[in-house]
Amino acid sequence: MMRLDAQLLIYVYMGICVSLLAFNLCYIFADAAKGRRIKNPGRDISLLRKRVMSYAQTGQIAKKEHRKNQRMLSHVGKLERFHWSAEKLMQEMPDETAAYLSACEGDSRYLALVYQKKDELQKAYFARLLELYGMGGGEKYDELKKVLVEMTCSPSVYTRENALRVLYHSGSTEAVVRAFVQMSGRGVFHYGKLLTDGLLSFSGDHGQLVWELWRHRQQLSDDYTLAVMQFIRMSQDGYEEEFGKLLEEAGEDQELRLEALRYFRKYRYDPVYPLLLDIMKGKQDMGWEYQAVTALTLANYPGAETEAVLKGALCHVNWYVRYNAADTLVAVFGNEEERFADVLEGKDRYAREILLYMLNRSRQRKGERGS
Secondary structure (H helix, E strand, O other): OHHHHHHHHHHHHHHHHHHHHHHHHHHHHHHHHHHHHHHOOHHHHHHHHHHHHHHHHHOOOOHHHHHHHHHHOOOHHHHHHHHHHHHHHHHHOHHHHHHHHHHOHHHHHHHHHHHOOOOHHHHHHHHHHHHHOOOOOOOOOOHHHHHHHHHOOOOOHHHHHHHHHHHHHHOOHHHHHHHHHHHHHOOOOOOHHHHHHHHHOOOOOHHHHHHHHHHOHHHOOHHHHHHHHHHHHHHOOOOHHHHHHHHHOOOOOHHHHHHHHHHHHHOOOHHHHHHHHHHHHOOOOOOHHHHHHHHHHHHHOOOHHHHHHHHHHOOOOOHHHHHHHHHHHHHHHOOOHHHHHHHHOOOOHHHHHHHHHHHHHHHHHHHHHHO
16 A cells, blocks of 8 residues: 555655646747847837838828727836837837827826736836837826826835836826826935936926926925935026025025025025135034035135135034035135145145145146146
């Protein structure tokens, strides 16, 4: 009886091994066949080419074709093949293909509702294709934008970023503002540099976008407000008064106040100059970080008072404050040692050393440019 049980166990084990081998072979062949279809999608390219040429001639897409697109592209495998075909045709006939894909905006709205229910990887891929081929629609806030705004709160950074890129590319101010407010309200963390760079890539009216974002500032967390402020600094002036009030408000977040200082380094605003001097003199209850940034900001406010406070900052206990003060002094007032004789002949060794370093560096750079 024991011998029979052992033989039966061996046969069962051999059967399992054969089944696993057969499964692996079928999977390998199926995967290879899929790869060939994707890399050489001849039939798919021919079909898409025919549709593109038909649209170029008639300027219309039949309802039957829309329904077929929606049904077919609801499967990620077929969406991937569509991607390869579209990429090929964009090289052959870019204008005609771009026009056809743009005309498929209605299909995008339907597919967005489908892919919203799929896993994060498929959602991210779908959003990437919308951005890649300009299928995110125009500036109007519609059902597609609503789904994309919801995608910006996804737990996946790829889904969030790809959805945001579609909104930036569409030029829809309302959609971008809604996305920022919703992400902030739900506590979604997104890298600040990605947010700022995305805003800078916005295809619509930057002035209108800035105005709307700043109008909704109270609904944004400090992280999102910082990204908006960086966007403003890099794109336009006109917010000196708002940033000045923010800088004066002691209850504001430190990073926001530092960003305001950087703004005034780029855009001169004379009413804030006395505050900058007070910060450097230590009259304001602010840390060394403010003095370090203010030392650079004062490069935009040359004058005797600026020179005096910067020379005083060369004796600061913090290295970064001394470094930035010396950098601004040499950049604004020149690299002649005679002008800084009072510092170079003074008793503060650290002030002398940092200033000499900046003077030598400045002369070396000028020599390199001259040669």
